[in-house]
Amino acid sequence: MTANEPMVEASGIGKTFTLPAQSLFGEAKRVAAVVDVSFRIPHGRTFGLVGESGSGKSTIAKMLLKLEAPTEGDLRVEGQPIFRQSPAEELAYRRKVQAVFQDPYGSLSPRMRADRIVSEPLRAHGMPRREAEARAPDLLRIVGLPPEAALKYPHEFSGGQRQRLAIARALSVDPQLLVLDEPVSALDVSVRAQVLALLRDMQQRLGLTYLFIGHDLAVVRYLSDIVGVMYFGRVVEVGPARQVLRQPFHPYTRRLVALASGDAPLGAVRMQGELPSPLNPPSGCLFRTRCTYADTTCIDQRPEMRDAGSEHMVACHHYEAVVAGTKAETGPQLREA
Numbered sequence: 465m466t467a468n469e470p471m472v473e474a475s476g477i478g479k480t481f482t483l484p485a486q487s488l489f490g491e492a493k494r495v496a497a498v499v500d501v502s503f504r505i506p507h508g509r510t511f512g513l514v515g516e517s518g519s520g521k522s523t524i525a526k527m528l529l530k531l532e533a534p535t536e537g538d539l540r541v542e543g544q545p546i547f548r549q550s551p552a553e554e555l556a557y558r559r560k561v562q563a564v565f566q567d568p569y570g571s572l573s574p575r576m577r578a579d580r581i582v583s584e585p586l587r588a589h590g591m592p593r594r595e596a597e598a599r600a601p602d603l604l605r606i607v608g609l610p611p612e613a614a615l616k617y618p619h620e621f622s623g624g625q626r627q628r629l630a631i632a633r634a635l636s637v638d639p640q641l642l643v644l645d646e647p648v649s650a651l652d653v654s655v656r657a658q659v660l661a662l663l664r665d666m667q668q669r670l671g672l673t674y675l676f677i678g679h680d681l682a683v684v685r686y687l688s689d690i691v692g693v694m695y696f697g698r699v700v701e702v703g704p705a706r707q708v709l710r711q712p713f714h715p716y717t718r719r720l721v722a723l724a725s726g727d728a729p730l731g732a733v734r735m736q737g738e739l740p741s742p743l744n745p746p747s748g749c750l751f752r753t754r755c756t757y758a759d760t761t762c763i764d765q766r767p768e769m770r771d772a773g774s775e776h777m778v779a780c781h782h783y784e785a786v787v788a789g790t791k792a793e794t795g796p797q798l799r800e801a
């Protein structure tokens with residue numbers, strides 16, 4: 465490992481799903497779920513991914529977890545390409561990278577007691593059952609659950625406690641990287657803060673690196689050092705969390721931040737303009753059909769990621785003018801209407 469080597473480095477990764485043809489003579493359709501995405505996550509830091517439903521966040525998480533293979537690009541963890549591993553490297557990787565999902569109920573076996581649930585990954589990696597289960601009380605204590613929790617089943621826990629159980633299970637094999645896909649979205653607001661504080665505490669104590677996917681911008685800001693904003697499979701803005709979520713440059717991020725300040729969760733956010741179809745994406749800038757700043761350049765040319773300084777990157781033809789407030793709102797959807 466070199467001094468500046470990040471924990472995760474994605475270089476131009478993409479994932480296209482091919483949907484089966486609807487009829488014998490029909491054509492198979494292709495959905496570009498993730499397109500040309502690049503990012504780096506330094507060791508011990510959190511990279512937050514935000515964007516509306518369907519923008520490709522979970523597909524990136526699945527690629528990092530090796531549940532989906534990218535169709536383009538290169539994905540590395542500690543410098544090693546994760547899709548070119550020997551069986552031994554693969555086994556070590558599956559230990560090093562763990563996940564916590566939104567719905568712990570769906571991922572915790574309802575018939576297993578908590579002590580077995582949290583020790584299951586250890587057993588999967590070859591530890592004898594007794595030895596693995598002997599670690600359960602410690603794991604439960606670390607995530608703030610009482611020792612008697614070991615004898616309970618998932619339905620006997622509250623939502624927040626179940627998520628603590630899922631975190632304990634993920635931590636059991638001493639991972640270095642956690643993929644957190646909406647880990648607090650299903651929790652009550654009061655419990656959310658406690659689970660987030662636990663995640664932050666674990667990160668500081670254990671030096672963990674996080675990929676954190678979230679809908680709620682306040683939650684993402686609390687945990688993230690770097691934030692990437694996704695729109696239609698692409699990262700349209702990336703940079704230091706405070707900067708991106710306080711003074712965004714991309715018109716899409718600006719809209720998300722403005723709408724979120726009205727307390728609406730992103731899933732429920734409505735934007736003006738036409739939402740493009742993933743099967744038939746627009747030319748040029750993908751956001752132009754909903755962007756009040758769009759002009760003919762945005763119809764003709766796909767914007768490249770540009771360096772806006774201080775490690776803040778943005779893919780918008782007009783971001784300087786948008787930020788300065790000098791760009792007239794002449795969106796093509798307004799003119800074409």
Ligand SMILES: Nc1ncnc2c1ncn2[C@@H]1O[C@H](COP(=O)(O)OP(=O)(O)OP(=O)(O)O)[C@@H](O)[C@H]1O
Binds near residue numbers: 481495516519520
């Ligand atoms: N297995 C699949 N087959 C076909 N299309 C898929 C598959 N998985 C995801 N997609 C499509 O890829 C796009 C991105 O989906 P993804 O789940 O990554 O988005 P997301 O941002 O995580 O959304 P959400 O917040 O709702 O989870 C969507 O258009 C989705 O329909």
